[in-house]
Structure formats: structure tokens, C-alpha cells
Amino acid sequence: MSDNVKINVNGLQIESEPNKLLIEACEDSGIHIPRFCWHKRLDPVGMCRMCLVEVETPRGKMLVPSCTTEVSDEMVVDTESEIVKKAQEGVLEFLLINHPLDCPICDKAGECPLQDQTMAYGPGESRFVEEKRHFEKPIPISEIILLDRERCILCARCTRFSDEISGDPLIEFIQRGNKTEVNTFPNEPFKSYFSGNTVQICPVGALTSTSYRFKARPWDLKSTRSTCNGCSMGCSIELNSSQNKMLRILGVDNEHTNQGWLCDRGRYNFEYLNSDQRIKAPLKKTEGNREETTLQDVYSDLSKIIEDRSNKITFLLGSNLTNEEFTSFNEFSNKLGNNDNSIYLNEDILFKGFFDENIENAKIEDLNKSDAIIIWAEDLKETLPVLYLRVRQAVKNGVKLVVFGHTNSTLADISDVYFGGETVSNNFEIVKDISKLKEIKEHIKDKNVTAILGKASPNQSDQSLEKLFSYLKDNSNLKLLNAFNGGNSFGAFQTLGSVKGNREFSSEISKETTDLLFVVGADPVGKSIFSSNIKNIIDEIPTVVALDLFIHETSELADYIVPTSSTLGEKEGTFTNIEFRTSRIDKLIPSPGQALSDWEFISGLSNFCKFEGMSESLKDLNNKSFDSFALDTKPTFDNLDKPRNLDGIINTSVPNINTTDESIEFSDSFYVGKKLYGDKVTERHSKSISLLGSSQFIEGSESTFEKYKLNSGKCILVQENIEITVSYKINPSLPDSLIFFPKNRRNMNKLDFSKNIQILPSHSMEVLNVN
């Protein structure tokens, strides 16, 4: 504190860290200075001139923008003088003369900084009698974003976000002076994974998203703070609903995780909640027909099966459940007398990872504090988009970046060292002696390194990653993030007695081992690369129960389907992210029909089975989830609800991953991964996302596709009785012969990558043809 500077604002002495911007220093001391262009997370530009204040200088009092002026000791500032007030009133009048004032039909009205500040600082009436500036309004600049240039006040928040934060500057200022407008480039839509952030930070209603447009008024919204469970980043979010319908998700500025930003999948993949395709009542299959039944009936049937079982009862759980639900299944499984080998997580890439007492788990904020970041994992931009933003931020702050091959092509562009095809083979083995790679050595030797390690493709061997890991561990001061990206997978690792993945499920489970299978919030038949194996298993197991939101390729095979609540906004609980930060999942809207939380179902079933000693409430489950955690401050509801813990609590127990070491082998140079937008059942039922994740394609280098004599833009993938017509995209960062398959696009997972896939030229315009 002793290094702080003292400044005088409006006659009050305030203290501030040196070099802080005046607007921030004042804000910290409770003095609000109005602003439009300034945003805490963006570089200041001093453009709107709303934050002008008077500062005493040797040349007398000067009007300066407080968003670009740093505090200095003994500075004397007036934020409320007559000259300041006149300037603010003037700026507001200037902003309003060409503003359409269409507040009655504007989505922003009610939470609009322009509206609010006009009320607080504005002139009250207009002296402008001329004709206003006109633009066509609104124009779509992508499938999900609309731009109204008449409302725009040219604050450059959106353009700066795209340039500085997301690194895809697809919107820019064009023209100049009074004709200046924000727009996209010709034939280049605003196709950014992060475009929704610009809507959120727009200080007027110029940028709107199709999903929220004309749906509600801000003063009608109910809201609560929660955690996004779309990937393992655990971004802090605010849920907004009106009339019991989820209408919007906003990013909350959590310094430790998302800093206010969200990916568009996290922001817009909620529309499925309101879908009329949701299952509303339990369904039972009798002689091939599905019929509605009651929960009592399901409990009664299942309790009999449980009592009469001769084999074990197996669980295949989606990774989007809450910690409390994982605990509930774990407890139930233990009660059934299963050994620890009965719970599987619906993940294709699951391996032991790098967890033990001797490995220091990195925090996300360590990225900024390290000397270098080493990445070898699935494409972060596609699988952990906001972590990708944090890596970009660290690089912008001068942290060195070393990227290992083929998968992280956008990060490769900003990396200091990129190990491509010469170092990393097409089946993801490092083919050189790591200790002799001097490019990496200079960045890590005895330095603070944060590594992000995970399998880049399901066929990557555990050993290849271990080699890199042990080299880093021996040569640097290493902290590590395990790049498992599936929803609450870190919660599963801690709360389940033992975790295995789809690969183990498909090799270990059969009707010989299992009488009853619960598939919970998972669609492995629709999305896993082990699809056909898993389908065969489900077909032969005597009784299969699906707990799910929708009927999809997996749940339609089940004998019983129980409708459940979504983790997004329909239930309470906790979520643990990639850095073992546990934060609140909160409920805002009711579940449709008879849908209930998974833990409520298990609790009901336990009662029916007359099991004793089971947790009886969510609170019990919550407490039990963190029994074995290392630190005293456990992320229980009581602790998380304290104001200081709203951003979550980092606390861990050692994960229990019990996967086998067997490698998967692909028949050719294939790289199988995910794209941000896919074809999952929830995505199919969210209008915005379904528009973005519907195309099917493969990627490869130009020379690779030349070998297949492709030239029409389309090709046909042929394997046994499967034929899929897809487009092919040139990805210059892929080495020769390596072909990328996005497994979360429709039907792509139906291909068996361990067998030969023919790639034939196509001249037809047919997009999809599955036999």
C-alpha cells in the first residue's frame, strides 16, 4: 500500500495504485465517471469523450479523458465542475442528434448506457432540427448477429474486442467522419466464435442477437448467477428468463476464469430448454412401442430388476451432471454392492492425465504469470474457447508460447515456437529427441512454465504425452492444466470412486456383465466414435434406462426413458472446472412436465429399493461431494454463497481415473476431433447453434486432397454400408496425408476410424446420404 499514489478528486483524498487509469481509480473509490467507449477489458481509446474531467496542470485546468489518463501523485481532479458537466452534456447531445431514439422498440432500452447516461447527464431536449443520418436497419452480419448502424455511437468496443481479444477482426470502421459506420468486409460475415460478446458490451442497441431480439424487456427479466457447463472452463454466467423461459445468457466478469467473455456456444446453446421436443413424462417400451407411464411404475419395475439382478448394474454418465449428481450415482452404485468398476463417463478421449501430489495444478491465471506456455492438446479454440482467449491474452502480455503440432492451428499463428510435421508424426508421436529440441529448451529451461496437456486425438498414445510431460517436469518449474474439456469432467474425476471412458465401456460391458444399464444425459450412439460398439451393447443388455432431456439415438434404444432437468438453469448444484475451481450452478426456471433432477430420481429409486443411509437432500449430497478435499474451505453451498466466494473455490482431492493404457489405432492418418459447434441433441434444438453446426466437412492440406483427385468442393466418404457426402476444406497447417474429421458433426462418428475409409470425388450436390 505504501507505493500508492494520493490524488484529490472533487476535494476528496483517494488512494490508488500508481499507473492506474483515472477512470478506474475513481471507480474503485466510488466516484462514477460516465463513459461509453471505455471497457475494463479493452485497451482505452478515448473516443467517445464522455469521460472528460478537469485536471490541474502547470498550464491551468485541462479537460482530459479519464480513460486514457494515468493517475499520478498529488493529482487534482474535478469530475463535476461546470465545465465538465457542460462537456458531458455536449457529448451526449452530439451522440443523440443522429441516434434514432427508437427506444420503445429497442431491446437495449432499460439496460442501455446511452439511455441511462442521458437521464443522468444529458441535456433533456434536442436542439437538432436537421434530418438524421440514415442507414438500412438492421442488417444481418452473421447468422446470429444483427447490426443497426443508426443506433451505433461508434465507441469501437465491438471492433476492439474482435481485434484485441478474439483475434478475428471481422468488423471494422469503414468510411470516415459523419459517414463512419461499423460493418463487415464484403462477403465476409462476422463468423466469430466470440461474436456474442460484442452484443453484450455494445453500449446501445446497435448489435443484437437473433435469439433475444424482441423477446423481453430488461425490467421483466429474472436473473441468477450460475456457471456454464458447456466445457470444463466453467465460465461465470448470468441467466436471464422471462415468464419461465430462458431467454439470454450473459458473461459475468470473473477475474479468475472468463473475465466477462463467453464463447457463442456457451451463450446461445440454451434455446433447447424451451423446445417442445423435450420429454415431459416417463416412457416405457413394451413390445417395441413407447408409452407414457408414471415414475412410480418405473421405480417399481426397476426396484424388482435390482432385487433380482444376477450381474452388476452399470452407469454411463454424461459429463454435464453436477457434482452432487455424480455423488448421488456413486453412492447408489456403492449401495448396489458394485465394485468400483461400474461407472463410465461418456468421453472418447479419457486417459489417466497428469495428476498426483507431486504435480502442481496450474490455475488459469498462471498463464499470465508464466514465462512460457506449452500446449499439446485438442484444439483449444474448438474445445475450450475461453481458455483459448486467456492464452491469447497471456501471449499479448509477452508470455512465450510453444505449440505442438497439427491441432491448434490458430494458436500456432501467434506461437513463438511451433512443432509441426517434422517433430510430430501423423499419429501424434514426437519423432525427435525432445531434449535435443533447442527451440523449446530456451523457453523452458529453469523457467516458470504452464503446460496445457491432453490427447490431441483419440489415437494419441499415453506415452507420447508422458514423454513431453517428464521432459518439462525435469527441466522447468512446471504447473499443469489437464486439457479434459468435457463439461463437469473434473467434478466427475473427484466425486466418482472410479472413472473410465467410452473406450473401456465398449470393451468391458456386455450382457454377460450387466443386467441393467443407466445412460444418463449421454448420447454415445449419436456422438461417440465407439458408436457402433456401444449400440450393440445397449441392444443386448436386458434393461436400459435413459435419463435425458430428449429422445435421441441412444435414448430411443432404452426400455425406460425418464425426463430430467437440464443442468443449465433447471437445477441447483456445483460445477468444478479445469483448474479445480468449484462454483455454483443455479436454478432459474422450472423443468417441463414431470422432468426431475437425476439425483432426485436416484433418491426416489433408493427409497423404493428401501436402501438406507443414502443422502436425503441436495445439501447432504453437496457436503458429501467434498468430504475428502484437501483444504478446509470446502466448496459447499454455505461457503460458495458467501460474497467473497462467488467466483468459486479452488480445492481438490486426487482424481480417480482408471482408464486402461491400450492405444486406439486408426487405419490411416486420421485426426478426429471436435468443432465448437456440433450436432448434439441440445444443439439441434437450439436454433442459433443448429445454424452454425450443420455443415459436414473434412480438412486436409492441398496436396493431400490432390492425391484423392478431389476438385469439386465435395467428396464422398465410403465405408461398408456408410456413404457420407461432405465438403473438404483446405487447412494448410495440417501435414501431408493427415485428414481431420469433426466427430461432432452429423454422422461423422459413424465412421469406424480403425477401418479403411474411402474418399471419392463427388460431383453431385447431395449433402447427406446415409444408408
Place this chain on the structure above:
Amino acid sequence: MKETILLTKHMRENPEDSHLIESYEKSNGYTTAKKTLLGSSPEKVLEEIKASNIRGRGGAGFPTGVKWGFLAENEERYLVINADESEPGTFKDRILLERDPHQLIEGIIITCFAANIKNAFIYIRGEYAKPARRVQSAVEQAYQNGYLGKNIFGSEMDLDLVVHLGAGAYICGEETALLNSLEGRRGEPRLKPPYFPAVKGLYMKPTLVNNVETISSVPWIIENTGEEYNKLGVEGSTGTRIFSLSGHVNVPGNYEIEMGSTFGDFVETLGGGIRNNKKVKAYIPGGASAPWFRGDQLNIKMTIDDVANNNSMLGSGAVVMMDQDTNLVNAAKSIVSFFAHESCGQCTPCREGTTWLEMILDRVASGRGRTSDLELLLDICDNISPGLSWPPKMTTICPLGPSAVSPITSLMKDFREEVESMIPTKVLL
């Protein structure tokens, strides 16, 4: 009064081929640079420049020696010649570029020697196609003759000089906007602080930005010493300056004179008086940005300080005369329209305010004015340039916005009756 010919000497003596290197060499061109590089030191050059007391010819009139002294230490430093001469009424740099480009290049060589700079740029406005062609070929000739490139004149000094054309924006004459444009960005002024070119300029490296005329004066100063230069003109405005005279005069054109005589003397003798023997109603002493003087103020001396003391500026040396028949509302409208058209659009008061002012003046000029418009005009001006003082305070990032205010405040201060007379008496409001 007579002209004093220093900068325009070579071009006057060789009207046919003054832009060619052979001609310039015949007039002892490049000998000063050669002597300097082989026999002088950067410190000595800087001393001469300081002794000359030359002030920047771009408009702000900042002492050149002091500016050079501010340049921050760094491995990489740049010199950028501001040849984006766009101030309405100004056409002095044009002749220096078009007719004596080698004098400028010689000045650049000496300047870079003094400031230890290895990369220099000449940023020429896009509309100056012919001057740009001449400068480009002059640069090529200078390279061929070994005056640019490696080991100039056999010395240790290396210098690369690049000619870059603007894309038609007045604002790129503002030095930081020029740097943005040179880097390939939108031509928008940077924030000062923190982006003072001498500290964080081109590519965020220390950068000297100087006007064409300033640097073209350097060879004469070094050849004849700063002391000699300092003897010309008057204290505070030493040396000669090329004034661009235009408007309702009989002989408009560029005139190189020592500073210190009166505007009236200048117009009557060199300018040949006002057309048709009319009287001056008002005149602009230093480019479109400068507040106007009245016709009865022709006895003001043409020095930086005298003009400043009368609340205007000598600026870029553009003197524009308006005779007794001039419709000053139209004159003001035409200047304000220019600034509205040239506003970069970055900051609110300038982007919105200049266009609004233009719209109101247009209404008044076309007989649709309202009585409330006079106060409105002044209040909008006040919101761009609080207090309407000179030099202007500003709510904007750069002085372009306040420049549009100058003609309106002049109009309202000295010619209010003329504006009022244009407003219909019965206006329903």
C-alpha cells in the same frame, strides 16, 4: 517590400530543370551534406539548428532544435517528412517538392546525420501526383549517386528513404494520424499522451516528424550557419518563410519573405493589391484553421507571435484575402464543410459537431435560418472548444474539431450583423 530568396533560389535560377539532380549539383547541391557527413558532428549540426531559432513551418511553429532534442534514445528511430500539405490555401510545400526535391533530400540527409536516424519517410498527400513523381525520381537519382543507401559520401552513415502516398485525407497531416496511415492503419490521430512521436512514434519508436519547408531550410542553415539565419526576420520568427497568398488579390502565389512586415504591406506590394481596388472585409492569416482578422487589422505584423497575440495563428502561412463583397456566411460555411468532410470520425464532438455546424450554416446561408441559430452555433462551438478561446481548448482528440470553430467564432465576433441579416424576420419557433 521584397522577397528574400533562400529556399527558392535554385528553382528560380533554373526554372526548366531545377528538379533534376544534375541541375541541383551544378548549384553546388549536396556539397553541404557531404561536408557535414565527412567533417562535422551531430552535436554541431544540432547547435546550428538551435542557433538559427527556426520554428516548424507546418503550422504549430514549434522550435525545430528543441524538437530534435526531445527525440528519445533508441536503437531504432525514424524521420518522417510531413508532405501532406492539405490546409486550404496552402501550396508552399508543393513547389518545394515539385521543383526542388533534392534540397529536401539533402536536408533529410543532414537531419538524419544529426539525429542518428537510418530510416526516413516522405509522406506526400495522394493528390500531389506530380510532386510525388518528382520526389520519387529524385530519391532514385540520389540512391544512384550514392547520396542515399549505404555509406553515404563514403562515410559511415547509412540512410534509406521511402516515399509514401496518402489516400486523400486532410487529417493525415496531423502527425500522429500520418504515422497511423504510414503504418497502414486508419488515418486517425493518436492520443497525446501517451503517443508523442518523439517518444512513441512510427511503429512505437521515437520519431521526428518535420514539415517539408522546415527540412528544406536545413541545408542553407548548415551552409551559412545558424547565426546568419537568425539574423533574418525578427526575434521569434527568424529566417524566411514561403507565404501562399490567395483570395481576392491581383497576384496570388507563393512568396518567400522574411517575417516581420505587415499583412497590409505584403498584400499591397507583392500581392498587387485587392482585385478591382476593393477593400478587404476580412482575411485569414494562416490557413483555414486560423481565426480571421478584419479588414481594419491589416497592420498586424506577419510573425508567429504577433499573430498569436491577436488571437489567431500564422499557421501554415496561407494568407487568404476576402474583399468587401464577400458573403462571409458562405465563406464560413465552405470552410466548415471542409472540416466536416475531413473529420476522421473517431471522436464524438468533431464527428457530430462539425456536420451539425455545417447543416446550420447551410440553412442560414440559404435563407432558412432561425434566430435561435446564432446562439446554437456558438454553443455547439463551445461544446467542441470550451470557452472559445485561442489557442483553443478542446473536447476532442486533435485540433481538427476546434479548427471548424474558428470561422464561426470570427463570424459571430466581428460580423454578427451580417449573419443576423440573413435570417428571415418572421420565423415561427
